[in-house]
Amino acid sequence: MSDSENNPAFNYAASVNCMDQRPAAQSQIEGLSPLHHADLATVAKAQLGQAGTIQLSELKLLGHIILRGNLDNPGFTSGVQLTLGMALPGTLQMVSDADISIRWISPDEWLVVVPGERSYEIEQALVNNLQGHCAVVNVSGGQTILRLEGEDVQKLLQKSVPLDVHPLSFPIGKVVTTVFAKTQAVISRTGNQQWELVIRRSFSDYVWLWLQDCSAEFKLVISE
């Protein structure tokens, strides 16, 4: 019905509500990650210096922004390039530059992860720079990222994910959104033995339990 790409009067930024969702910098209110209750920091302190075959750390309280748009719409793709300084990654690809990463999620969906304190600034810039029919959605409160590193991570993933995680079919830079045990995760290989899982807040306790259980035969060490 609408054809906003070919409608010069259409102004995406004016049609949506984009709000800063973080407290002012001087506020005393702290953000609590979905795994706050697991108190990983204390475990990490206790395990400081230990070597594990699986090293787990939470990349918490980052800015998570979902981008929806059409790759055929130059007003969308060039707006992303302009704002983030990099092009949208292709199918099943993840790109990153300094402290910003973009994960391909589906043919019209990407996840942009940015430092927490810059999330509003970048969200707003995206909203302002994108043209045509698209969507920018802040989902920072709804998910967190776990980084897993070590020689046994691939085996752990084999126990959790039906998809093939062998380097031949899951090279560095690949990202998939897939079944993880009985929930889902956005899984990317960020190094030969390094992986990142983007998991949902409400399922994070389940994932944490699963990872501990799954690692029972390996050596799991938590790090900050």
Next chain:
Amino acid sequence: MAQQNRLIEGGRIARDSVINFSYNGKTYPGFVGDTLASAMLANGIDVVGRSFKYSRPRGIVAAGAEEPNAIMQLGATEATQVPNVRATQQELFAGLVCQATNGWPNVEFDMMSSLGSVGASVMPPGFYYKTFMYPKSMWNTYEKFIRKAAGLGRSPLEADPDRYDHYNQHADVVIVGAGPAGLSAALEAGRSGARVIIADEQAEFGGALLHSKQSVNGMPAMAWVASVVAELAALDNVMMLPKSTVNGYHDHNFLTIHQRCTDHIADRAEANVSRQRMHRVRTKWVVLASGAHERPLVYGNNDVPGCMLADAVSTYINRYAVVPGKQLVLMTTNDGGYQAAFDWHQAGREVVAILDTRSYQGTETSAVIDRARELGIKVLTGSAVVEVQGSKRVSAVSIASLNSQGDQLTGPVSQLSCDTVASSGGWSPAIHLSCHTGSRPVWSDQVIGFIPGDTVQKQLIAGAIGGTFDLQSCLAQGTKAGAQAASNAGFDTNLDVAAATAESVAETTPMALFHIPHPKETSRAPKQFVDLQNDVTAAGIELATREGFESIEHVKRYTALGFGTDQGKLGNINGMAIAAKSMQKTIPQTGTTIFRPNYTPVTFGAIAGRNCGELFDPKRFSAMHQWHLDNGALFEDVGNWKRPWYFPQPGESMQQSLERECLAVRDSAGVLDASTLGKIDIQGPDAREFLGRVYTNAWAKLAVGKCRYGLMCGEDGMVFDDGVTACLADNHFVMTTTTGGAARVLEWLEIYQQTEWPELEVYFNTVTDHWSTITVTGPNARKILDEVVDDIDLSNDSFKYMDWKAATVMGVPARIFRISFTGELSYEINVQANYGMRIWEAVMEKGAAFNLTPYGTETMHILRAEKGFIIAGQDTDGSVHPYDLGMGWAVSQKKPFSFIGKRGMAREDCVKEDRKQLVGLMTAEPKKVIPEGSQAVDDPKQAIPMTMLGHVTSSYYSACLGHSIAMAYIRNGHKRMGETVYSPQADGSAIEATICSPIFLDPKGERQNV
């Protein structure tokens, strides 16, 4: 005498590692490298169980997965009990404890022998159907004893302490079976660089070579196996899985492999080590090299302990250095069977005679006959064992000569003394996995067996599964299949590569013989067993065909042929041949039953993997969950969410808690964690149009800053979800859904957008987990909000009912929705979930002065029922449309495009007069709460079946109103206000109630508009 049947040398056993095991309470020695069966035979244990139906003593017959009798109950403790373990596949370990499964009260004394010995006339096939089903009422009594006497093992009464897990694997080529063909295939596929998995059910790779005296590449066969295994082990791309049974071959080359990781080590696995592992394998190509099972011959009393398969005898002698008897009579239809006699002879025991069922002309002879005669073994050609004597062990056999077709005896019966009868009727290819894929097996007269038929899978076969039984051909086929599979999967291979070489032996044609004739007709002869595990006899199969069961599937079900835990690996072909002969048909005409997964039994532990206990089902938590735990909440499961149900205080009953929470909300203020409700961010120039199509009401004019309630219907016009959607900006909305319906609604929107209305520009994104929602409700809600909201005017004039506003709550940006599910003044504070807990705590702290009371879902249910608000899924069941609910006000029939459900709810049945409609019920006795689900009737004295009017969907005691309230569907209820109905109860009473509006409290909505 310990291990009296053990040879002093030979075998693949560690003689310096003597280990003890317990069988039926008695301790025996064995060696590392034994199976439980080989150790039992070494110790001269003849009887390992009692038969299923006749309770006859049974001994070990086979040496592998096909064993029908030696089915053990394993486990040293109650928690580690494992039923139905085949002794022939269980590796011996120190401290193994087992008991015979079939043999209550014990294997040596049989309670049912009186039945069994009287014979077939007492327990014919279909016996259970015919006898014990009548009188039907007695079946429960009979069943207990028969099941127990029959014995199929028992499950443990305590929780399994062991860990089982799943492993996902991906491969280019999966090879099933590590015999000569499988190993050759693995070698070629592995060398190509393909990702290869080779799995074998045995403890060691080698298959039939493990007990073979043949040579490969000029070296002993097992030396060749060792060299292949060493080469495979050095290849990173090859995974070797011994002790791993490929139990299922599913669609799209998905295979399930059951690996027994520690079953050979101890009764229990060590902590954190998986006892068993289920590999879930997806592969490009499959090579089936699963071999073949030797087929026994069917003759009288062929179940007496001491009757064995010929190749099993060779296996016990060569692999385990166990000779399972003293005097052997061998009966064979083929050259291969002779090997058992040669091995027996070489072990220094007496071979009484070889009975070759084939007829030879004049002085005609063969290589194996010549060899037997050289060794001084008597060979009787054209002869067969017709009957065995003995009960707990063979003591003698009756033999007779046979015509060349094998269907008539041609000479007198004579006797031979012996304690062991080995028989070989040829080999049945192990086509089970091929059958799993739906491929129909094909009969081959040359193979005398069924071989895999055409398949839709990317699958090759090699070796004995295809009816190729000589070693050289197996090696060649394996090599070729391995190279071909790798090539098909995209790897460079030499398809003409030479295979390992073995000596080729010329063989005399085997004879197709299944059932040895007896001087008496089959029905009067001693029992000739076809399926040992289920006590199916040749006479039983003939009787079944005479009774009119012509389809082999019916014969199978009537006789129970192939029904056991062994799935008829030994008996099926013989049974089909006997049925075919009885019906004067050929075997291809009769056809075959096919196999389904699993090839051998799989433990429930391996099937469940880690999906048990805490990990059985994910639990979803809101950001405030820890607070709920700390404050004593009880929880209700809503979808996968754990929602606070109510917050009992010390000493309170549930009802007291609910009344306190309800009154607090009505009198001052309550707070609810509403974070679990589904939240969907909707953006796009056509978002508004889309909402108008999926909701029943109008959305075109909803202004920015406003909220609206909507009903969502299926195409049939029936309500499936509801919720409030707020207009955040011109093209930007946030929709709320029920907690349990969130995923379904998002999917519903996506399906309609992607498949029906792709021209609408709109995007949907879930933000359920992103926002924490804190509902503050009650007459003092505004005062509490005043305390925590930093920056906006909360007065009724500026922040109206059904408005939303951006605000700052205790320093955190929020969206506040002034919507109400309680009928009270209500604000739903939404903050990013990372701040949910801290804001909740702040609200609680500031609300304390107003007795701000946390409440849960049960209180929420009462509060909304007082207002007549429905809960989709409780007050709807997929059969009610908005008008049934009395919510026609939420349907706009004037929308230009139509909406989902518009036509559905206009169907004839949907607009008829006397539909069941949602109404309120007030009981005559104010304290009486009608149980939910109760029926309503006009006349409680009417004879059953009464005329039903409808049923109660929601029912509570309302502390606020001082009487019980209920919501119910009543036929034509909207026109029956004020009338009396009755709700009959199970105890014979009937609860009287008056039909009323479901809005019990504040019908004008004044409390929420202050």
